[in-house]
Amino acid sequence: MSSMFSSISTSITKLHVQVACKIATSILSGDLPQGAKIPNEQILCEQLCVSRTALREALKLLISKGLLLSESKVGITVMDKENWNFYDPQLLEWMDGLENANTFNQQFLGLHKAIEPETCALAAKNASAKQRID
Numbered sequence: 001m002s003s004m005f006s007s008i009s010t011s012i013t014k015l016h017v018q019v020a021c022k023i024a025t026s027i028l029s030g031d032l033p034q035g036a037k038i039p040n041e042q043i044l045c046e047q048l049c050v051s052r053t054a055l056r057e058a059l060k061l062l063i064s065k066g067l068l069l070s071e072s073k074v075g076i077t078v079m080d081k082e083n084w085n086f087y088d089p090q091l092l093e094w095m096d097g098l099e100n101a102n103t104f105n106q107q108f109l110g111l112h113k114a115i116e117p118e119t120c121a122l123a124a125k126n127a128s129a130k131q132r133i134d
Contacts, residue, residue, distance in 0.1 A: 016057035019050055023058060024094045027067050027078050037075045038068070065091050 023044075026032040038044070045055050059076060062068045066083040070076045085091060124132075 015050060015054045016061065019048055019054055019058035020061045021094055022048060023062060024065075024067060024091070025098070027062075028091075028095050029098050032078050034078050034080045036078045038078065040075070067091075 023032070023038070032038060039047070041052055041055060045052055048055065059068060059070070063070055063076075065088050066079055066085045068076050069079050069083075
């Protein structure tokens with residue numbers, strides 16, 4: 001069986017974060033499509049050359065960001081984009097450099113430009129005198 005993932009290199013970044021980044025990049029790039037089941041723990045550990053502990057921590061991180069869903073007796077599934085937490089800075093960092101990231105970034109910035117002026121206006125309107133000085 002060919003390896004979908006390359007092994008993790010040494011780095012100052014925590015190992016489970018490196019593992020999460022590898023898996024997230026595969027998801028965000030579409031190599032692991034939405035709705036797909038990811039390989040089981042043993043296969044992933046072998047492909048990434050990491051312990052089960054590091055892999056499990058990475059999977060927890062990806063589940064918390066909405067990229068994966070873990071169901072007992074079913075396995076771990078890649079979630080639909082609608083469930084992904086695009087406001088998570090780490091997720092945005094992982095998207096950097098991906099081919100399909102430019103379209104998302106333009107849409108995200110468009111949304112931000114639409115919301116930010118109103119947010120600033122509300123903050124200014126509702127700020128106390130002390131908050132306006134600070």
